[in-house]
Amino acid sequence: MQQVTYSLPDADNLRQAYHAAYGKACEAFRRWNPLDMAASSGSSWDDGSSSFLVHYISENYNVHFPSGEIISERGGDPVPITVKIVILHYLTRAGGQPLAHRWISFKEIPSAGMIYLEPFNKRVVNYLTGVFGRQPQLLTQAGLSLGGIAVDCGDYGIRFNLLPRLPVTYALWAGDEEFPPRATVLFDATAPFYLPTEDLIVAAGYGVSQLAKTVKNGKSSNPSAAT
Known part of the structure; x- marks a missing residue:
């Protein structure tokens, strides 16, 4: 054969x-x-x-x-x-829709489908876990340095705008001896009205890269996090 x-x-x-x-x-x-x-x-x-x-x-x-x-x-x-x-x-x-303030996962985006879920997990979720899984507190510090706000999502959560009307939430749960760290990335429900599905993957992944770059360059700070 x-x-x-x-x-x-x-x-x-x-x-x-x-x-x-x-x-x-x-x-x-x-x-x-x-x-x-x-x-x-x-x-x-x-x-x-x-x-x-x-x-x-x-x-x-x-x-x-x-x-x-x-x-x-x-x-x-x-x-x-x-x-x-x-x-x-x-x-x-951009359609100009007001933010819904309702947070959805990538797989809840109507046009996402299985064809996009695997690259999203690889380029965004797994990337986030790989960078911050061992030191999840650095996620909050890096996000604050990029102008984000700490949010009550996961053990450590940060929210900031990828683009003016495209907020995203990155969250991590710290691992332990029994379970590895895990992450989630949430979008406002209006996200599909502002970027095509493929670009949501690219933008969210670029967001992780900028968070990682902030930590690598030593620019992250440790101010008190407000939820």
């Missing part, structure tokens, strides 16, 4: 796919009215510079209209293309 092997896309193919996705996002972006996008997304719009100011997790980004060019206010390295795609998708998809 012939053996069938499967391989992941190589770097060149992945790069081409990202650039194609960014190109499509720019095409959609330039078809929208900027004032409508600003109002629906909770982002600010400046007529003088023809640009939006969008806060994504830990940075402010200037998004130029109609080109779709995105520059970090902080400067430095070029903005990763995955960040550009998420921001443009957010601006064009």
Whole structure:
């Protein structure tokens, strides 16, 4: 019997796919009215510079209209293309719905399905546990440093906005001799009105990476956590 092997896309193919996705996002972006996008997304719009100011997790980004060019206010390295795609998708998809203040898991998102659940668990939930499982208190410290608030969810929980109208809750339960640590990630029920399902995975995973980066760089603090 012939053996069938499967391989992941190589770097060149992945790069081409990202650039194609960014190109499509720019095409959609330039078809929208900027004032409508600003109002629906909770982002600010400046007529003088023809640009939006969008806060994504830990940075402010200037998004130029109609080109779709995105520059970090902080400067430095070029903005990763995955960040550009998420921001443009957010601006064009945002529906302006008021937050429901009802928290749901990823699998409760109507369009999630099993096809997205495995990558979400791998790229977000397992990543969160891998980074903070042994020192879960660092999750709260890192989240506070990113402007979040401590919440009563799990043994350690933190909530902050991935994007202006896209809050997320990251929570951990500390493990013991009998059970390993476990994590959950919750979204406001309106999340599907602000990002496509694939982008919710990317954004939530990027949030974990920024929490991890905060700890690695020694920027996390230990203020009193308010629930």
